[in-house]
Amino acid sequence: MARKETITVQMILDTAFAMTREDGFAQVTARKVAARAGCSTQPIFHVYKNMDELWDAVYERAAGFFQDYYRVYPRLGKAPFVNLGMAYIAFAREEKHLFELLFVTAGPGRRSMYELLNGAAGNVVREINQARAAGCTDPSDLFMKMWIFIHGAACMTLTGDYDLSEVQTLDLLEKSYQAFVSVNQ
Amino acid sequence: MARKETITVQMILDTAFAMTREDGFAQVTARKVAARAGCSTQPIFHVYKNMDELWDAVYERAAGFFQDYYRVYPRLGKAPFVNLGMAYIAFAREEKHLFELLFVTAGPGRRSMYELLNGAAGNVVREINQARAAGCTDPSDLFMKMWIFIHGAACMTLTGDYDLSEVQTLDLLEKSYQAFVSVNQ
DNA sequence: GGCATGTTATAACACTTGTTATTTTACTTG
DNA sequence: CAAGTAAAATAACAAGTGTTATAACATGCC
Numbered sequence: 364m365a366r367k368e369t370i371t372v373q374m375i376l377d378t379a380f381a382m383t384r385e386d387g388f389a390q391v392t393a394r395k396v397a398a399r400a401g402c403s404t405q406p407i408f409h410v411y412k413n414m415d416e417l418w419d420a421v422y423e424r425a426a427g428f429f430q431d432y433y434r435v436y437p438r439l440g441k442a443p444f445v446n447l448g449m450a451y452i453a454f455a456r457e458e459k460h461l462f463e464l465l466f467v468t469a470g471p472g473r474r475s476m477y478e479l480l481n482g483a484a485g486n487v488v489r490e491i492n493q494a495r496a497a498g499c500t501d502p503s504d505l506f507m508k509m510w511i512f513i514h515g516a517a518c519m520t521l522t523g524d525y526d527l528s529e530v531q532t533l534d535l536l537e538k539s540y541q542a543f544v545s546v547n548q
Numbered sequence: 549m550a551r552k553e554t555i556t557v558q559m560i561l562d563t564a565f566a567m568t569r570e571d572g573f574a575q576v577t578a579r580k581v582a583a584r585a586g587c588s589t590q591p592i593f594h595v596y597k598n599m600d601e602l603w604d605a606v607y608e609r610a611a612g613f614f615q616d617y618y619r620v621y622p623r624l625g626k627a628p629f630v631n632l633g634m635a636y637i638a639f640a641r642e643e644k645h646l647f648e649l650l651f652v653t654a655g656p657g658r659r660s661m662y663e664l665l666n667g668a669a670g671n672v673v674r675e676i677n678q679a680r681a682a683g684c685t686d687p688s689d690l691f692m693k694m695w696i697f698i699h700g701a702a703c704m705t706l707t708g709d710y711d712l713s714e715v716q717t718l719d720l721l722e723k724s725y726q727a728f729v730s731v732n733q
Numbered sequence: 734g735g736c737a738t739g740t741t742a743t744a745a746c747a748c749t750t751g752t753t754a755t756t757t758t759a760c761t762t763g
Numbered sequence: 764c765a766a767g768t769a770a771a772a773t774a775a776c777a778a779g780t781g782t783t784a785t786a787a788c789a790t791g792c793c
């Protein structure tokens with residue numbers, strides 16, 4: 364009937380996503396993706412209507428990647444929000460370009476930070492309940508403060524203004540939680 | 549002798565800086581600056597060797613703009629670092645594109661966040677001394693924590709994830725300072 | 734007033750981008 | 764095996780970028 368499809372959606376998306384991880388989202392151009400995938404630009408537009416569709420797919424994949432990253436990240440902290448913060452800061456350090464795409468670039472059509480964080484598993488809600496169970500009077504306010512702090516540390520890793528080890532970060536987050544709790548009740 | 553120079557360095561830099569403030573650094577291209585300045589691209593390259601030189605000049609101007617912004621910003625806070633933070637967060641809200649250029653974009657040849665903050669007036673050093681005078685045992689550590697928090701809030705304004713009023717922000721920063729102090733000594 | 738000289742405008746080059754028209758290729762079906 | 768058809772390659776278009784060569788221009792000096 365017809366020629367067999369040799370370049371699949373997966374191959375293109377895999378390539379584009381890998382390029383985003385390694386070189387940044389801005390490097391995902393039609394010709395560069397094609398070159399890395401070892402084909403012309405034509406299969407891309409055969410599978411995706413235009414580059415916007417591919418870019419959206421890369422964004423969705425990055426969002427899913429973060430969910431997975433958080434899911435398997437070791438839980439060393441005891442206080443609420445600390446494990447969420449540890450994974451978040453580590454993600455910013457180890458996946459700079461993905462972090463930038465998901466949490467720094469404004470961009471229309473992007474999900475809110477809270478939505479990305481909470482994810483399908485309701486990560487934030489669970490942490491807030493944990494804080495309430497621990498006797499915190501206003502866990503939402505506590506989350507906001509903790510999250511501002513965590514986001515600040517993560518963003519500073521991008522510019523090289525924050526460079527603490529995992530152990531130091533754990534200590535910093537635990538102490539910060541205690542600090543915020545102490546003035547919250 | 550020769551034709552009088554009608555398009556000056558100031559006119560070009562003013563235009564490029566205004567474009568950065570309003571539309572973002574990426575919009576500062578040779579043709580767009582020329583169009584807005586009402587001339588061809590030729591005067592730009594007559595005054596600057598290339599676009600990199602102009603971009604550097606815009607960056608320097610943005611850095612100076614932030615210094616001025618901080619200098620005249622009202623001092624409503626009592627605790628150390630709070631006024632620095634208030635001005636910083638307000639700058640992120642009111643000058644999104646300049647904030648992005650100075651404090652979010654990594655880019656080579658850019659100054660460190662600390663250098664931009666401390667400025668010519670030694671803002672950070674003064675605040676640290678103030679904290680020490682107030683009886684803080686480790687003012688540098690306190691500054692780091694406060695700054696992570698402040699930077700987090702500022703960065704979240706860019707993505708629309710932080711939107712507290714000036715009064716609320718003042719309260720938040722004062723309380724955060726108390727929180728960090730309480731676990732610091 | 735003519736003229737040399739520095740400034741500006743015009744136009745073009747080389748490159749990159751997304752996108753599309755056209756051609757080639759290869760595979761499945763009859 | 765031949766034919767038709769879907770996929771991929773080639774090539775081109777239009778727009779945008781930095782940069783530069785060339786031409787027009789105005790201005791102060793002799």
